[in-house]
Each structure stands twice: as C-alpha cells, then as structure tokens.
Amino acid sequence: MHFLFPLFVILLQSPGDRAGEIIGGREAKPHSRxxxxxxxxxxxxxxxxxxxxxxxxxxxxxxxxxxxxxxxxxxxxxxxxxxxxxxxxxxxxxxxxxxxxxxxxxxxxxxxxxxxxxxxxxxxxxxLPLPRMKDRLKPGKRCIVAGWGWDREEKYSNTLQEVELKVRKDNECKDKYHRYYNISTQICAGDPKESKASFKGDSGGPLVCDRVAQGIVSYGNKDGTNPRVYTRIFSxxxxxxxxxxxxxx
CATH class of the missing domain: 2.40.10.10 (Trypsin-like serine proteases)
Known part of the structure; x- marks a missing residue:
C-alpha cells in the first residue's frame, strides 16, 4: 500500500521535539493524558x-x-x-x-x-471517551492536542507535549485547502495568528474538547502554519x- 500526498501537504503529525514543543506548546504533566x-x-x-x-x-x-x-x-x-x-x-x-x-x-x-x-x-x-452526540464545535472553542512530534526546528520530543488550539470556521480551511477539505468529515482548528499547532509526528493523536475526543490530527501545510485539519470522529x-x-x- 503506497501513500501519495498533495504537494502542499506534509505527512502531518507524529511524535515530537527534544527541546519541548509540538509548536508553541508545553510539556504535559506526566501521565495527565x-x-x-x-x-x-x-x-x-x-x-x-x-x-x-x-x-x-x-x-x-x-x-x-x-x-x-x-x-x-x-x-x-x-x-x-x-x-x-x-x-x-x-x-x-x-x-x-x-x-x-x-x-x-x-x-x-x-x-x-x-x-x-x-x-x-x-x-x-x-x-478517552468518544462523542455521543453531534457537536459542530463552534468557532472559538478551545481544545487540546498532545503528541511527541516536531517543533518548528524539526526536532522530535522525548516527552509528551500539549498545546491548546481554537476551533475555526470551516470556510477558513476550505479557503486554504480548497477541495481537499470536507466539511462533513473534518474539523478546522488552529488560529492563524498564533504559533501553536500540531506538527509532523503528532498525526493520529486526538483533538480533545471538554475531555472528549472530537478529532484526529490529520494534515496541514508543511510549514506548520494554521489552520490545520482534523478528522471529525462523530462522522x-x-x-x-x-x-x-x-x-x-
């Protein structure tokens, strides 16, 4: 099985950086997740x-x-x-x-x-609980992503890192990723004005909102900028x- 990726996209997210972030995050309290x-x-x-x-x-x-x-x-x-x-x-x-x-x-x-x-x-x-009912996650909702992935210096982390992200309007990801973004099966998250994001090596980790897994880290631009795309679990x-x-x- 082979994977081919859009040119503007990187095989997003997998574990992290030695110095300590996802991007703009912090080290998680040990075993808090x-x-x-x-x-x-x-x-x-x-x-x-x-x-x-x-x-x-x-x-x-x-x-x-x-x-x-x-x-x-x-x-x-x-x-x-x-x-x-x-x-x-x-x-x-x-x-x-x-x-x-x-x-x-x-x-x-x-x-x-x-x-x-x-x-x-x-x-x-x-x-980690899964969503029980449909929740469109209103823009501005604050959620957490954790992982051992890259920071901006492209270094992996030995320790679990976490970062708080804001849910964005679907049209922001639609504008950025065009036909690749699917409103019904994906979530748009990450404030473009903030240097806080999931990155390579964090893929597959959960987007946790109110202690419920609402999304899965999926893809984004290879430079780590926001917003980025998360698979919508409810779907x-x-x-x-x-x-x-x-x-x-």
Whole structure:
C-alpha cells in the first residue's frame, strides 16, 4: 500500500521535539493524558512515528496515514526514551484503515488498531471517551492536542507535549485547502495568528474538547502554519462501533 500526498501537504503529525514543543506548546504533566499512545511503524523501509489514543482496552484510534508494517504501541509513556514502569508495550494484532480512506485528499483519515491483548487500565493508562452526540464545535472553542512530534526546528520530543488550539470556521480551511477539505468529515482548528499547532509526528493523536475526543490530527501545510485539519470522529461512530464488534475476541 503506497501513500501519495498533495504537494502542499506534509505527512502531518507524529511524535515530537527534544527541546519541548509540538509548536508553541508545553510539556504535559506526566501521565495527565493516560489515553495517549506512542506509535512506531515502517513505511518504505523508513521508521515513522505517530500518536494514537485508547478508546477500549483492546482498541486504539489513529490516522489512516499512520498505516505501515511492524506497528508497535507504547501506552502509559511520558518520556519515550526512558524505561518507565508505567509503560505497556503491546503488539498490534491488526490495523484497520477506513475502507474509503483517500491517500491523496486525506478524506476519511481514520484507522482502528486492535491490540493482541487488552491493556491494563490504571492511573497512567486509561480510555478517552468518544462523542455521543453531534457537536459542530463552534468557532472559538478551545481544545487540546498532545503528541511527541516536531517543533518548528524539526526536532522530535522525548516527552509528551500539549498545546491548546481554537476551533475555526470551516470556510477558513476550505479557503486554504480548497477541495481537499470536507466539511462533513473534518474539523478546522488552529488560529492563524498564533504559533501553536500540531506538527509532523503528532498525526493520529486526538483533538480533545471538554475531555472528549472530537478529532484526529490529520494534515496541514508543511510549514506548520494554521489552520490545520482534523478528522471529525462523530462522522465515523457507526463504523468504529461496527468494526470493533466484528473483531471482538
């Protein structure tokens, strides 16, 4: 399976920078976001990094463009370069990208990862709720994105970083990304006037609003400027539930 990307877009978001940000963010309090997972995978013989998040003891959500071979997951991590006692390393049994994922436009950029065994829930490893009702997320709504991805200096972070982002009007992303932006399946977030953004290596991580996963880090301009695009989780709830039920063990 090969991925081709629009010229103006970078294979957005995967884990982070040594100095400390996503872009314009801060180091998260250790294990304050216990749903976060660090994801490694191989694509075209290169190691790639993404984020993911736990939605059931045996399932995580991430972005479909984080698909590859030899996918490995670390739960309960803060510093991914240290052997923390809280960490759980679990093999991925199967990766299930959305069947209508478009690797040119990034539409339907969502993927389920089923773990070989259930994660042990505790203070460092826990679930993140999905939206229960349709919420258009009014412009100005403040949400959080976390990850181990790049900062502007293109350095990855060893420790989990987080940044607060504002939801934007759909027409801002429509104007910026034209036909690639889909109002029904994507969320526009990130104030163009602020140097705060998710970036390469943060892909697949959740856009969390009021402690609920509303979006998944998907794509944006390769220079890290706002606004950027997030997969709208609510649009895929039926697919998520149906797929998890079909693969119960």
């Amino acid at each position: 216990p749903y976060m997972a660090y994801l490694n995978f191989s694509l075209k013989n290169k190691e790639n990094k993404c984020g993911a998040f736990l939605i059931r003891e045996d399932f995580l959500l991430t972005a479909a463009h984080c698909w590859g071979s030899s996918i490995s997951i670390i739960l309960g991590a803060h510093n991914i370069k240290k052997p923390e006692k809280t960490q759980q390393k679990i093999h991925v049994l199967r990766a299930i990208p959305h069947p209508q994922y478009n690797n040119r436009t990034f539409n339907n950029d969502i993927m389920l990862l089923q773990l070989e065994k259930k994660a042990k829930l505790n203070r460092a490893v826990d679930l 895929f709830l039926s697919w998520i539930k149906k797929t998890m039920k079909a693969h119960e063990y």
